[in-house]
Amino acid sequence: MTVQDSTTGVRPLSGLKVLDLSQILAGPYCTRLLADAGAEVTKIEPPTGDPSRNLPAMIGENHSGYFLWLNAGKRSVVADLRSQEGRNLILALAAEADVLVENMRPGSLNDKGLGYEQLRLVNPGLVMCSISAFGGTGAFAGRAGQGIVAEGWAGVIDMNGYPGQTPLPLGVALADVSAGIHAYGAILTALYRRDHVDGIGEYIDISLFDASLPFHETAIEEVEFGDAEPTRNGSEHRAVVPYGVYEAPDAPLVIAAGTERLWKRLDEVLGERLGPADVDLSTNELRLRHRQIVKDRIEKWAGLQGSRDRALEQLTRAGIPCGPVVAVKDVARGELATSRGTFATIPDAVLGQVSVLGTPYKTTNSLIGPTGPAPALGEHTEQVVAAVLDRGSRRE
Structure with a gap:
């Protein structure tokens, strides 16, 4: 699929305004899904940019394939939230947004006057979603953490590897991507309530810890309803046989x-x-x-x-x-991915065009997929600030 395919079909979230204050993976993946469905996503970045602009694969200075994948079709606005000017800009944008997604340290936005209770005063219909390692409530609220740490607390790493050996990290970002998907679903649920039930906005608290737990499948229930002690079982499923990886002569x-x-x-x-x-x-x-x-x-x-x-x-x-067992290097150009249209081609300022992961679901009557390139740092700052100032002057 290419961006040019957007000349036909309807994007179901067209007109939805999303303010994205998240970085790296969980939040940006959620907002990438929203953008693919047609939402107008404005990505707020600090003056130094989202750190993912400098993660592999690097195409050039501050130009990362990782960033291109997660931020295709978004706008980039630079705002320093340590300054009053930056906070005022966020407040003005949030007043007209449908959705705000953030993954800062829990409580950080409250300290800046930009927490949900403060924002709902200027926008009662706002749906705000916060993503953090351990959530905004409970014993670990506010504690720093990342995906692999949450996976450790959730028992996910304990299930990976061989009995009697050191458990192994998964090698994939399960907690972050799962949190992004759950955030996407929770946001759409809250929007349905707002638009079809009672007109009320919502605050959503997503933790990487909680989002990791459903992947246990039967193990959690076995513990809860019995005296099982599930643990890792190497290359095979621990509770179903045969279900796993087996050796043939050559692979x-x-x-x-x-x-x-x-x-x-x-x-x-x-x-x-x-x-x-x-x-x-x-x-x-x-x-x-x-x-x-x-x-x-x-x-x-x-x-x-x-x-x-x-x-x-x-x-x-x-x-x-x-x-x-397909090597990662062979997935993108393999028969399955190419026949499914799994990857999408988007424009790129450095390479002309690049291939990134498309939206991981297909639809019959809606157009879903990247709407354009990933933005340069602050590419839309002047445009967005000018629009905010213009709206402010017209209200006066």
């Missing part, structure tokens, strides 16, 4: 055959070459008990196929969910 493959119906199919495929297993594996409970036997049978069978791809062909033919 690993992924198999997800945890239901009894899928196991029956896989068991038949394995049995054709290996004969029947020495133990009963007919239920998940039995397969959990004999996890190593299941793993050994799968990997022995895969070895007899001669290659990962030949093993995947047979598994796919049998209707068993499976796939390769």
Whole structure:
């Protein structure tokens, strides 16, 4: 998909005004989703810019592919919130905004006269969303933290790695992206209430800690409803077998055959070459008990196929969910991403055009996706300040 596709279709959030005071990832990802759906997102940056302007991959000075991905289609306004002039600008913009997103230290905006209780006086319909590591309430309110720290507190890191070994960080920004997605959903929920129920704005408190917990799937419930002590289980799912990464002669493959119906199919495929297993594996409970036997049978069978791809062909033919472990460097130009239109092309001042991740959902009747390039630092400051001053003079 390209930005030029915007000549057709309707962007469902057109006319929505969003003030983005967030940096790096969780908040900017939320507002990128809002911008992709047509919202006018004004990104407020300090004079030094969002730190993500200097994160890999660097295209040039203060020009980062990371920043381009997260901020496509937004406007950039520089405002120093340490100054009265900067705070006055935010107050004026918030008075006319529908949504404000921020991920500063909890309480920081209150100290500057820009907290929700202060902003709602000038804009009762404002939907304000704050994102932080531990939230604005509770024992850790105000404590500094980042995604990996929240993932540690949420038990997510404890579930990654091998039993008896040091747990491993995930290698992906689960907490931040999850918080951004939850913020997006919460904001749209609050807007629906405001516009269709009672006209009242909302304050939303999102924590990276809370946003990490749903990824535990069954583990949290097993603890809450029993005496389980879930922990990491290497390359396989801890509660469903077979469901994990297995070795073929030349490369690993992924198999997800945890239901009894899928196991029956896989068991038949394995049995054709290996004969029947020495133990009963007919239920998940039995397969959990004999996890190593299941793993050994799968990997022995895969070895007899001669290659990962030949093993995947047979598994796919049998209707068993499976796939390769694709290297990150091969994802963007792989068959799946290209056939889905997963990446979008946007203009860029340095390279002419660049490819960034598109919106991770498809629609039939709405136009969704980047509306333009990521802004240069302060690119729209003069324009926005002039508009604010003009509106102020007309009111006088």
